[in-house]
Amino acid sequence: MRIIFQALKYVSFPVQTLAKCAKMIPVMIWGTIIMRKKYGGKDYFFAVIVTLGCSLFILYPASMDVSPFNKGRESTIWGVSLMLGYLGFDGFTSTFQDKLFKGYDMEIHNQIFYTTMCSCVLSLSGLILQNHLIPAVDFMFRHPDCFSDVVILSSVATASQFFISYTIRTFGALTFATIMTTRQLVSILLSCVWFVHPLSWMQWVGAAIVFGALYTRSFLRSKPQKPAVASPPRGSSPNPPNNS
Template sequence: MEKNTKLFVCAIGIFVCYFYYGLLQEKITRGNYGEGENREKFTCILALVFFQCVVNYIFAKIVLATVMKQGDDNTRTLYYSSSALTYLLAMVCSNMALQWVNYPTQVVGKSGKPIPVMILGVLLGKKNYPLRKYLFVLLIVIGVVVFMFKDGKSGEGSSVLGFGEFLLVLSLMMDGLTGAIQERMRSEYKTKSGHMMLSMNLWSTIYLGVAIIITGEGLMFVNFVQRHPSLVWQLITFSIAGALGQFFIFLTVSDFGPLPCSIITTTRKFFTVLGSVILFGNSLLPRQWFATVIVFTGLFLDSIYGKAVIKMK
Protein backbone atom coordinates (compact mmCIF):
# COMPACT_ATOMS: atom_id res chain seq x y z
CA MET A 1 0.00 0.00 0.00
CA GLU A 2 2.85 2.40 0.85
CA LYS A 3 4.54 1.72 -2.49
CA ASN A 4 1.29 2.26 -4.41
CA THR A 5 0.75 5.52 -2.54
CA LYS A 6 4.25 6.71 -3.46
CA LEU A 7 3.67 5.86 -7.13
CA PHE A 8 0.35 7.73 -7.03
CA VAL A 9 2.05 10.78 -5.49
CA CYS A 10 4.76 10.69 -8.17
CA ALA A 11 2.15 10.40 -10.93
CA ILE A 12 0.14 13.33 -9.54
CA GLY A 13 3.37 15.34 -9.18
CA ILE A 14 4.31 14.75 -12.84
CA PHE A 15 0.78 15.55 -14.04
CA VAL A 16 0.38 18.74 -12.03
CA CYS A 17 3.90 20.11 -12.51
CA TYR A 18 4.11 19.57 -16.27
CA PHE A 19 0.49 20.54 -16.91
CA TYR A 20 1.15 23.87 -15.19
CA TYR A 21 4.56 24.11 -16.89
CA GLY A 22 3.00 23.62 -20.33
CA LEU A 23 0.27 26.19 -19.76
CA LEU A 24 2.78 28.79 -18.55
CA GLN A 25 5.13 28.01 -21.43
CA GLU A 26 2.38 28.78 -23.94
CA LYS A 27 1.22 31.84 -22.01
CA ILE A 28 4.75 33.31 -21.84
CA THR A 29 5.80 32.63 -25.43
CA ARG A 30 2.48 33.27 -27.22
CA GLY A 31 0.81 35.84 -24.96
CA ASN A 32 0.65 39.63 -25.34
CA TYR A 33 2.04 41.99 -22.70
CA GLY A 34 0.91 45.59 -22.23
CA GLU A 35 -2.13 47.35 -23.60
CA GLY A 36 -3.09 49.21 -26.75
CA GLU A 37 -0.21 50.33 -28.94
CA ASN A 38 2.26 49.20 -26.26
CA ARG A 39 1.28 45.54 -26.58
CA GLU A 40 4.24 43.29 -27.36
CA LYS A 41 5.24 39.65 -27.33
CA PHE A 42 7.99 37.98 -25.31
CA THR A 43 10.82 37.06 -27.70
CA CYS A 44 13.77 36.51 -25.34
CA ILE A 45 13.82 32.71 -25.73
CA LEU A 46 17.52 32.30 -24.87
CA ALA A 47 17.02 34.25 -21.65
CA LEU A 48 13.93 32.17 -20.83
CA VAL A 49 15.85 28.90 -21.18
CA PHE A 50 18.80 30.43 -19.26
CA PHE A 51 16.48 31.27 -16.35
CA GLN A 52 15.06 27.73 -16.42
CA CYS A 53 18.51 26.09 -16.49
CA VAL A 54 19.71 28.19 -13.52
CA VAL A 55 16.70 27.09 -11.46
CA ASN A 56 17.20 23.45 -12.55
CA TYR A 57 20.87 23.60 -11.52
CA ILE A 58 20.07 25.07 -8.09
CA PHE A 59 17.31 22.51 -7.58
CA ALA A 60 19.60 19.59 -8.59
CA LYS A 61 22.30 20.89 -6.23
CA ILE A 62 19.87 20.96 -3.31
CA VAL A 63 18.40 17.54 -4.13
CA LEU A 64 21.84 15.90 -4.43
CA ALA A 65 22.88 17.38 -1.09
CA THR A 66 19.74 16.30 0.76
CA VAL A 67 17.47 13.71 -0.89
CA MET A 68 19.42 11.88 -3.65
CA LYS A 69 22.98 11.48 -2.38
CA GLN A 70 24.67 9.64 -5.26
CA GLY A 71 28.37 9.72 -4.35
CA ASP A 72 31.20 10.89 -6.59
CA ASP A 73 30.87 11.48 -10.31
CA ASN A 74 33.75 10.47 -12.62
CA THR A 75 32.02 11.05 -15.96
CA ARG A 76 34.17 12.82 -18.56
CA THR A 77 33.59 16.57 -18.83
CA LEU A 78 33.50 16.26 -22.64
CA TYR A 79 30.38 14.10 -22.41
CA TYR A 80 28.61 16.60 -20.18
CA SER A 81 29.60 19.63 -22.27
CA SER A 82 28.58 18.03 -25.59
CA SER A 83 25.30 16.56 -24.30
CA ALA A 84 24.46 19.89 -22.64
CA LEU A 85 24.96 21.65 -25.99
CA THR A 86 22.58 19.33 -27.86
CA TYR A 87 20.11 19.33 -24.94
CA LEU A 88 20.21 23.11 -24.92
CA LEU A 89 19.69 23.43 -28.67
CA ALA A 90 16.72 21.05 -28.44
CA MET A 91 15.14 23.12 -25.66
CA VAL A 92 15.74 26.47 -27.39
CA CYS A 93 14.32 25.20 -30.69
CA SER A 94 11.18 23.77 -29.07
CA ASN A 95 10.56 26.97 -27.09
CA MET A 96 11.23 29.15 -30.15
CA ALA A 97 8.84 27.02 -32.24
CA LEU A 98 5.95 28.23 -30.05
CA GLN A 99 6.21 31.63 -31.75
CA TRP A 100 4.96 29.97 -34.97
CA VAL A 101 2.96 26.91 -33.83
CA ASN A 102 0.52 26.33 -30.98
CA TYR A 103 1.27 24.19 -27.94
CA PRO A 104 -0.62 21.04 -29.08
CA THR A 105 1.49 21.01 -32.26
CA GLN A 106 4.66 21.34 -30.20
CA VAL A 107 3.65 18.49 -27.86
CA VAL A 108 2.65 16.13 -30.66
CA GLY A 109 5.78 17.03 -32.66
CA LYS A 110 8.06 16.46 -29.67
CA SER A 111 6.31 13.14 -29.06
CA GLY A 112 8.28 11.92 -32.08
CA LYS A 113 11.41 11.88 -29.89
CA PRO A 114 11.72 8.03 -30.04
CA ILE A 115 12.33 8.35 -33.81
CA PRO A 116 15.77 10.09 -33.77
CA VAL A 117 16.73 8.28 -30.56
CA MET A 118 16.15 4.91 -32.22
CA ILE A 119 17.82 5.89 -35.53
CA LEU A 120 20.95 7.18 -33.80
CA GLY A 121 20.91 4.18 -31.49
CA VAL A 122 21.16 1.95 -34.56
CA LEU A 123 23.74 4.09 -36.40
CA LEU A 124 25.96 5.18 -33.50
CA GLY A 125 25.18 2.75 -30.70
CA LYS A 126 25.03 -0.32 -32.98
CA LYS A 127 21.83 -1.50 -31.34
CA ASN A 128 19.30 -3.93 -32.70
CA TYR A 129 15.69 -3.30 -31.69
CA PRO A 130 12.84 -5.84 -31.80
CA LEU A 131 10.53 -5.68 -34.82
CA ARG A 132 7.60 -4.51 -32.67
CA LYS A 133 9.54 -1.40 -31.65
CA TYR A 134 10.04 -0.43 -35.31
CA LEU A 135 6.29 -0.87 -35.85
CA PHE A 136 5.40 1.30 -32.85
CA VAL A 137 7.79 4.04 -33.95
CA LEU A 138 6.39 3.83 -37.50
CA LEU A 139 2.95 4.44 -35.97
CA ILE A 140 4.33 7.55 -34.25
CA VAL A 141 5.91 8.76 -37.51
CA ILE A 142 2.62 8.39 -39.40
CA GLY A 143 0.71 10.24 -36.68
CA VAL A 144 3.19 13.14 -36.53
CA VAL A 145 3.24 13.54 -40.33
CA VAL A 146 -0.57 13.48 -40.57
CA PHE A 147 -0.85 16.00 -37.72
CA MET A 148 1.68 18.46 -39.14
CA PHE A 149 0.60 18.27 -42.78
CA LYS A 150 -0.71 21.66 -43.87
CA ASP A 151 -3.68 21.72 -46.18
CA GLY A 152 -2.98 24.02 -49.13
CA LYS A 153 -5.26 27.04 -49.42
CA SER A 154 -6.45 28.52 -52.66
CA GLY A 155 -3.60 30.12 -54.53
CA GLU A 156 -1.04 28.51 -52.25
CA GLY A 157 0.84 25.27 -52.43
CA SER A 158 0.55 22.79 -49.60
CA SER A 159 3.60 22.02 -47.54
CA VAL A 160 4.27 19.69 -44.67
CA LEU A 161 6.62 21.97 -42.77
CA GLY A 162 6.51 25.64 -41.86
CA PHE A 163 9.32 27.34 -39.94
CA GLY A 164 7.84 26.33 -36.58
CA GLU A 165 7.64 22.69 -37.65
CA PHE A 166 11.20 22.91 -39.00
CA LEU A 167 12.36 24.03 -35.54
CA LEU A 168 10.57 21.04 -34.00
CA VAL A 169 12.34 18.67 -36.42
CA LEU A 170 15.68 20.29 -35.51
CA SER A 171 14.81 19.93 -31.82
CA LEU A 172 14.09 16.22 -32.35
CA MET A 173 17.47 15.75 -34.07
CA MET A 174 19.19 17.35 -31.07
CA ASP A 175 17.17 15.09 -28.74
CA GLY A 176 18.49 12.10 -30.66
CA LEU A 177 22.10 13.26 -30.30
CA THR A 178 21.56 13.94 -26.60
CA GLY A 179 20.15 10.45 -26.10
CA ALA A 180 23.10 8.86 -27.93
CA ILE A 181 25.64 10.73 -25.78
CA GLN A 182 23.77 9.95 -22.56
CA GLU A 183 23.69 6.28 -23.52
CA ARG A 184 27.49 6.36 -23.78
CA MET A 185 27.68 8.05 -20.37
CA ARG A 186 25.48 5.39 -18.76
CA SER A 187 27.30 2.47 -20.36
CA GLU A 188 30.87 3.72 -19.74
CA TYR A 189 30.54 5.54 -16.40
CA LYS A 190 27.18 4.43 -14.94
CA THR A 191 26.29 8.13 -14.66
CA LYS A 192 23.53 8.80 -12.14
CA SER A 193 20.47 10.88 -12.99
CA GLY A 194 21.16 13.55 -10.36
CA HIS A 195 24.72 14.12 -11.56
CA MET A 196 23.50 14.26 -15.14
CA MET A 197 20.83 16.85 -14.31
CA LEU A 198 23.30 18.96 -12.32
CA SER A 199 26.19 18.99 -14.81
CA MET A 200 24.09 19.36 -17.96
CA ASN A 201 22.25 22.35 -16.53
CA LEU A 202 25.56 23.86 -15.38
CA TRP A 203 27.04 23.65 -18.88
CA SER A 204 23.79 24.88 -20.41
CA THR A 205 23.89 27.90 -18.09
CA ILE A 206 27.46 28.65 -19.18
CA TYR A 207 26.63 28.39 -22.89
CA LEU A 208 23.50 30.52 -22.53
CA GLY A 209 25.23 33.08 -20.33
CA VAL A 210 27.77 33.71 -23.09
CA ALA A 211 25.03 33.74 -25.76
CA ILE A 212 22.76 36.29 -24.06
CA ILE A 213 25.75 38.58 -23.43
CA ILE A 214 26.99 38.43 -27.03
CA THR A 215 23.52 38.85 -28.57
CA GLY A 216 22.45 41.51 -26.08
CA GLU A 217 19.36 39.45 -25.20
CA GLY A 218 20.22 39.61 -21.51
CA LEU A 219 19.71 43.38 -21.48
CA MET A 220 16.58 43.04 -23.63
CA PHE A 221 15.21 40.51 -21.12
CA VAL A 222 15.87 42.82 -18.15
CA ASN A 223 14.20 45.74 -19.95
CA PHE A 224 11.19 43.59 -20.88
CA VAL A 225 10.74 42.45 -17.26
CA GLN A 226 10.98 46.06 -16.07
CA ARG A 227 8.18 47.03 -18.49
CA HIS A 228 6.07 44.00 -17.52
CA PRO A 229 6.87 42.99 -13.89
CA SER A 230 4.00 40.48 -13.89
CA LEU A 231 6.29 38.25 -15.97
CA VAL A 232 8.58 37.67 -12.95
CA TRP A 233 6.07 35.46 -11.11
CA GLN A 234 5.33 33.53 -14.31
CA LEU A 235 9.05 32.87 -14.87
CA ILE A 236 9.63 31.74 -11.29
CA THR A 237 6.66 29.37 -11.16
CA PHE A 238 7.38 28.12 -14.71
CA SER A 239 10.96 27.18 -13.76
CA ILE A 240 10.02 25.67 -10.39
CA ALA A 241 7.31 23.55 -12.03
CA GLY A 242 9.85 22.26 -14.58
CA ALA A 243 12.42 21.45 -11.89
CA LEU A 244 9.87 19.68 -9.66
CA GLY A 245 8.58 17.75 -12.67
CA GLN A 246 12.11 16.50 -13.40
CA PHE A 247 12.49 15.49 -9.74
CA PHE A 248 9.28 13.41 -9.80
CA ILE A 249 10.40 11.76 -13.05
CA PHE A 250 13.79 10.83 -11.60
CA LEU A 251 12.09 9.56 -8.43
CA THR A 252 9.66 7.42 -10.46
CA VAL A 253 12.44 5.93 -12.59
CA SER A 254 14.68 5.14 -9.61
CA ASP A 255 11.91 3.60 -7.44
CA PHE A 256 9.56 2.00 -9.98
CA GLY A 257 11.52 1.75 -13.25
CA PRO A 258 11.21 3.43 -16.65
CA LEU A 259 7.99 1.63 -17.70
CA PRO A 260 5.60 3.25 -15.18
CA CYS A 261 7.31 6.58 -15.79
CA SER A 262 6.82 6.28 -19.58
CA ILE A 263 3.12 5.45 -19.16
CA ILE A 264 2.62 8.40 -16.80
CA THR A 265 4.47 10.93 -19.00
CA THR A 266 2.72 9.71 -22.18
CA THR A 267 -0.70 10.07 -20.56
CA ARG A 268 0.30 13.46 -19.17
CA LYS A 269 1.20 14.79 -22.64
CA PHE A 270 -2.18 13.81 -24.04
CA PHE A 271 -4.06 15.61 -21.26
CA THR A 272 -1.78 18.63 -21.68
CA VAL A 273 -2.90 18.83 -25.32
CA LEU A 274 -6.53 18.68 -24.19
CA GLY A 275 -5.89 21.38 -21.58
CA SER A 276 -4.28 23.67 -24.15
CA VAL A 277 -7.21 23.22 -26.53
CA ILE A 278 -9.78 23.95 -23.81
CA LEU A 279 -8.02 26.82 -22.01
CA PHE A 280 -6.34 28.61 -24.92
CA GLY A 281 -8.84 27.85 -27.67
CA ASN A 282 -6.30 26.04 -29.87
CA SER A 283 -8.69 24.34 -32.26
CA LEU A 284 -7.62 21.12 -33.97
CA LEU A 285 -8.96 19.70 -37.22
CA PRO A 286 -10.61 16.24 -37.11
CA ARG A 287 -7.54 14.96 -38.99
CA GLN A 288 -5.27 16.34 -36.24
CA TRP A 289 -7.35 14.74 -33.48
CA PHE A 290 -7.08 11.41 -35.32
CA ALA A 291 -3.32 11.92 -35.73
CA THR A 292 -2.98 12.76 -32.01
CA VAL A 293 -4.66 9.47 -31.08
CA ILE A 294 -2.31 7.59 -33.46
CA VAL A 295 0.79 9.24 -31.95
CA PHE A 296 -0.15 8.56 -28.34
CA THR A 297 -1.27 5.01 -29.15
CA GLY A 298 2.18 4.37 -30.61
CA LEU A 299 3.86 5.96 -27.58
CA PHE A 300 1.72 3.99 -25.14
CA LEU A 301 2.36 0.66 -26.90
CA ASP A 302 6.08 1.44 -27.09
CA SER A 303 6.22 2.27 -23.38
CA ILE A 304 4.64 -1.11 -22.52
CA TYR A 305 5.98 -3.53 -25.15
CA GLY A 306 8.86 -1.81 -26.94
CA LYS A 307 11.49 -1.47 -24.21
CA ALA A 308 13.57 -4.54 -24.97
CA VAL A 309 16.89 -3.69 -26.67
CA ILE A 310 19.49 -6.16 -27.90
CA LYS A 311 23.10 -5.02 -28.29
CA MET A 312 24.80 -6.05 -31.51
CA LYS A 313 28.12 -7.82 -31.10
Protein backbone atom coordinates (compact mmCIF):
# COMPACT_ATOMS: atom_id res chain seq x y z
CA MET A 1 0.00 0.00 0.00
CA ARG A 2 2.90 2.37 0.66
CA ILE A 3 3.91 2.00 -3.00
CA ILE A 4 0.53 3.11 -4.29
CA PHE A 5 0.41 6.08 -1.89
CA GLN A 6 3.92 7.07 -2.98
CA ALA A 7 2.88 6.78 -6.64
CA LEU A 8 0.16 9.41 -6.13
CA LYS A 9 2.93 12.00 -5.75
CA TYR A 10 3.94 11.43 -9.37
CA VAL A 11 0.82 10.26 -11.25
CA SER A 12 -2.75 11.51 -11.40
CA PHE A 13 -5.53 9.61 -9.63
CA PRO A 14 -7.20 8.44 -12.91
CA VAL A 15 -3.89 6.98 -14.07
CA GLN A 16 -3.58 5.17 -10.73
CA THR A 17 -7.12 3.81 -11.00
CA LEU A 18 -6.48 2.75 -14.59
CA ALA A 19 -3.40 0.80 -13.53
CA LYS A 20 -5.33 -0.99 -10.78
CA CYS A 21 -7.85 -2.17 -13.38
CA ALA A 22 -5.13 -4.24 -15.07
CA LYS A 23 -4.77 -6.49 -12.00
CA MET A 24 -5.96 -9.67 -13.72
CA ILE A 25 -2.97 -9.85 -16.07
CA PRO A 26 -0.17 -9.88 -13.43
CA VAL A 27 -2.17 -12.39 -11.35
CA MET A 28 -2.23 -14.74 -14.34
CA ILE A 29 1.50 -14.25 -14.92
CA TRP A 30 2.33 -14.99 -11.27
CA GLY A 31 -0.05 -17.97 -11.30
CA THR A 32 1.90 -19.42 -14.21
CA ILE A 33 5.26 -18.86 -12.47
CA ILE A 34 4.42 -19.77 -8.86
CA MET A 35 1.63 -22.35 -9.11
CA ARG A 36 2.45 -23.73 -12.57
CA LYS A 37 -1.08 -22.96 -13.68
CA LYS A 38 -1.91 -23.12 -17.36
CA TYR A 39 -4.37 -20.50 -18.53
CA GLY A 40 -6.06 -20.89 -21.86
CA GLY A 41 -6.32 -18.31 -24.58
CA LYS A 42 -9.85 -17.47 -23.38
CA ASP A 43 -8.57 -16.42 -19.94
CA TYR A 44 -5.96 -14.06 -21.42
CA PHE A 45 -8.52 -12.77 -23.93
CA PHE A 46 -11.06 -11.88 -21.22
CA ALA A 47 -8.36 -10.29 -19.02
CA VAL A 48 -7.32 -7.99 -21.88
CA ILE A 49 -10.97 -7.20 -22.74
CA VAL A 50 -11.81 -6.27 -19.12
CA THR A 51 -8.73 -4.05 -18.92
CA LEU A 52 -9.69 -2.40 -22.23
CA GLY A 53 -13.23 -1.73 -21.01
CA CYS A 54 -12.01 -0.14 -17.78
CA SER A 55 -9.55 1.97 -19.77
CA LEU A 56 -12.35 3.33 -21.99
CA PHE A 57 -14.49 4.11 -18.95
CA ILE A 58 -11.77 6.08 -17.15
CA LEU A 59 -10.04 7.82 -20.06
CA TYR A 60 -13.16 9.18 -21.78
CA PRO A 61 -15.24 11.13 -19.24
CA ALA A 62 -18.40 13.04 -20.23
CA SER A 63 -16.76 16.44 -19.69
CA MET A 64 -13.38 16.90 -21.31
CA ASP A 65 -12.39 19.50 -18.67
CA VAL A 66 -11.86 16.67 -16.16
CA SER A 67 -9.95 14.46 -18.54
CA PRO A 68 -6.86 12.93 -16.94
CA PHE A 69 -4.84 14.34 -19.86
CA ASN A 70 -5.89 17.93 -19.04
CA LYS A 71 -5.94 17.83 -15.28
CA GLY A 72 -3.87 16.32 -12.48
CA ARG A 73 -0.26 15.59 -11.93
CA GLU A 74 2.11 14.78 -14.71
CA SER A 75 2.61 11.04 -15.09
CA THR A 76 6.36 10.75 -14.73
CA ILE A 77 8.45 7.70 -15.54
CA TRP A 78 9.12 7.17 -11.82
CA GLY A 79 5.38 7.32 -11.06
CA VAL A 80 4.55 4.80 -13.78
CA SER A 81 7.37 2.57 -12.51
CA LEU A 82 5.88 2.67 -9.01
CA MET A 83 2.48 1.68 -10.39
CA LEU A 84 4.03 -1.23 -12.31
CA GLY A 85 5.79 -2.29 -9.11
CA TYR A 86 2.48 -2.09 -7.23
CA LEU A 87 0.76 -4.27 -9.83
CA GLY A 88 3.57 -6.83 -9.68
CA PHE A 89 3.67 -7.06 -5.87
CA ASP A 90 -0.12 -6.99 -5.53
CA GLY A 91 -0.50 -9.80 -8.05
CA PHE A 92 2.22 -11.79 -6.25
CA THR A 93 0.50 -11.34 -2.86
CA SER A 94 -2.87 -12.80 -3.85
CA THR A 95 -1.24 -15.59 -5.88
CA PHE A 96 1.10 -16.59 -3.02
CA GLN A 97 -1.86 -16.53 -0.60
CA ASP A 98 -3.62 -18.93 -2.94
CA LYS A 99 -0.54 -21.17 -2.92
CA LEU A 100 -0.38 -21.17 0.91
CA PHE A 101 -4.05 -22.06 1.20
CA LYS A 102 -3.79 -24.95 -1.24
CA GLY A 103 -0.32 -26.21 -0.23
CA TYR A 104 -0.55 -26.11 3.58
CA ASP A 105 -4.30 -26.11 4.24
CA MET A 106 -3.78 -22.88 6.20
CA GLU A 107 -6.65 -21.30 8.10
CA ILE A 108 -7.80 -17.80 7.17
CA HIS A 109 -7.18 -16.22 10.59
CA ASN A 110 -3.64 -17.62 10.73
CA GLN A 111 -2.67 -16.11 7.41
CA ILE A 112 -4.25 -12.74 8.26
CA PHE A 113 -2.42 -12.65 11.61
CA TYR A 114 1.05 -13.38 10.21
CA THR A 115 0.55 -11.14 7.17
CA THR A 116 -0.58 -8.27 9.41
CA MET A 117 2.38 -8.79 11.76
CA CYS A 118 4.82 -8.61 8.84
CA SER A 119 3.08 -5.48 7.53
CA CYS A 120 3.37 -3.86 10.98
CA VAL A 121 7.10 -4.61 11.16
CA LEU A 122 7.74 -3.29 7.65
CA SER A 123 5.64 -0.14 8.20
CA LEU A 124 7.29 0.57 11.56
CA SER A 125 10.74 0.06 10.03
CA GLY A 126 9.88 2.47 7.20
CA LEU A 127 8.64 5.12 9.66
CA ILE A 128 11.78 4.83 11.78
CA LEU A 129 14.21 4.88 8.83
CA GLN A 130 12.49 7.93 7.29
CA ASN A 131 12.19 9.74 10.66
CA HIS A 132 8.40 9.87 10.32
CA LEU A 133 7.49 7.98 13.51
CA ILE A 134 7.72 10.94 15.95
CA PRO A 135 5.81 13.35 13.64
CA ALA A 136 3.08 10.72 13.15
CA VAL A 137 2.66 10.21 16.91
CA ASP A 138 2.75 13.97 17.50
CA PHE A 139 0.03 14.45 14.87
CA MET A 140 -2.24 11.95 16.65
CA PHE A 141 -1.74 13.73 19.99
CA ARG A 142 -2.46 17.14 18.44
CA HIS A 143 -5.58 15.83 16.68
CA PRO A 144 -7.23 13.32 19.04
CA ASP A 145 -10.46 13.33 17.00
CA CYS A 146 -8.47 11.63 14.23
CA PHE A 147 -7.99 8.56 16.43
CA SER A 148 -11.62 7.44 16.11
CA ASP A 149 -11.41 7.74 12.31
CA VAL A 150 -8.24 5.63 12.28
CA VAL A 151 -9.93 2.98 14.45
CA ILE A 152 -12.96 2.83 12.13
CA LEU A 153 -10.77 2.64 9.02
CA SER A 154 -8.59 -0.07 10.57
CA SER A 155 -11.61 -2.11 11.68
CA VAL A 156 -13.18 -1.99 8.22
CA ALA A 157 -9.85 -2.89 6.58
CA THR A 158 -9.43 -5.85 8.96
CA ALA A 159 -12.96 -7.11 8.28
CA SER A 160 -12.36 -6.81 4.53
CA GLN A 161 -9.27 -9.01 4.87
CA PHE A 162 -11.47 -11.90 6.00
CA PHE A 163 -13.63 -11.55 2.88
CA ILE A 164 -10.53 -11.24 0.68
CA SER A 165 -8.84 -14.30 2.18
CA TYR A 166 -12.03 -16.37 2.01
CA THR A 167 -12.49 -15.48 -1.67
CA ILE A 168 -8.88 -16.39 -2.51
CA ARG A 169 -9.06 -19.66 -0.57
CA THR A 170 -12.40 -20.73 -2.06
CA PHE A 171 -12.26 -19.43 -5.63
CA GLY A 172 -8.60 -18.61 -6.33
CA ALA A 173 -6.53 -15.48 -7.01
CA LEU A 174 -7.80 -14.89 -10.56
CA THR A 175 -11.44 -14.79 -9.44
CA PHE A 176 -10.47 -12.36 -6.69
CA ALA A 177 -8.69 -10.13 -9.23
CA THR A 178 -11.81 -10.21 -11.41
CA ILE A 179 -13.97 -9.15 -8.46
CA MET A 180 -11.60 -6.32 -7.54
CA THR A 181 -11.51 -5.09 -11.15
CA THR A 182 -15.31 -5.08 -11.23
CA ARG A 183 -15.38 -3.24 -7.89
CA GLN A 184 -13.37 -0.40 -9.38
CA LEU A 185 -15.90 0.07 -12.16
CA VAL A 186 -18.97 -0.37 -9.91
CA SER A 187 -17.58 2.21 -7.46
CA ILE A 188 -17.22 4.76 -10.25
CA LEU A 189 -20.71 3.95 -11.60
CA LEU A 190 -22.29 4.37 -8.14
CA SER A 191 -20.41 7.63 -7.66
CA CYS A 192 -21.72 8.93 -10.99
CA VAL A 193 -25.30 7.97 -10.09
CA TRP A 194 -25.11 9.24 -6.49
CA PHE A 195 -23.56 12.60 -7.36
CA VAL A 196 -25.44 12.92 -10.68
CA HIS A 197 -22.36 12.89 -12.89
CA PRO A 198 -23.21 12.33 -16.58
CA LEU A 199 -21.62 9.41 -18.42
CA SER A 200 -20.29 9.73 -21.95
CA TRP A 201 -21.22 7.18 -24.60
CA MET A 202 -17.66 5.82 -24.50
CA GLN A 203 -18.08 5.16 -20.77
CA TRP A 204 -21.29 3.24 -21.43
CA VAL A 205 -19.40 1.22 -24.07
CA GLY A 206 -16.60 0.53 -21.57
CA ALA A 207 -19.07 -0.60 -18.89
CA ALA A 208 -20.84 -2.87 -21.37
CA ILE A 209 -17.51 -4.41 -22.44
CA VAL A 210 -16.46 -5.12 -18.84
CA PHE A 211 -19.71 -6.64 -17.65
CA GLY A 212 -20.28 -8.46 -20.93
CA ALA A 213 -16.83 -10.06 -20.75
CA LEU A 214 -17.25 -11.05 -17.09
CA TYR A 215 -20.70 -12.57 -17.60
CA THR A 216 -19.56 -14.39 -20.75
CA ARG A 217 -16.53 -15.79 -18.90
CA SER A 218 -18.72 -16.97 -16.00
CA PHE A 219 -21.23 -18.54 -18.43
CA LEU A 220 -18.51 -20.43 -20.31
CA ARG A 221 -17.02 -21.76 -17.07
CA SER A 222 -20.39 -22.88 -15.68
CA LYS A 223 -21.38 -24.73 -18.86
CA PRO A 224 -21.79 -28.43 -18.07
CA GLN A 225 -19.32 -30.60 -19.91
CA LYS A 226 -20.36 -33.89 -21.54
CA PRO A 227 -19.10 -36.89 -19.58
CA ALA A 228 -16.49 -38.91 -21.40
CA VAL A 229 -17.61 -42.36 -22.57
CA ALA A 230 -15.42 -45.06 -21.04
CA SER A 231 -13.79 -47.34 -23.62
CA PRO A 232 -14.34 -51.11 -23.15
CA PRO A 233 -11.44 -53.16 -21.75
CA ARG A 234 -8.98 -54.63 -24.22
CA GLY A 235 -10.02 -58.05 -25.46
CA SER A 236 -13.68 -57.69 -24.49
CA SER A 237 -16.50 -57.49 -26.96
CA PRO A 238 -17.95 -54.00 -27.47
CA ASN A 239 -21.50 -55.45 -27.42
CA PRO A 240 -22.82 -57.47 -24.48
CA PRO A 241 -23.59 -61.13 -25.24
CA ASN A 242 -27.20 -62.05 -25.98
CA ASN A 243 -28.35 -64.84 -23.67
CA SER A 244 -31.72 -65.26 -25.27
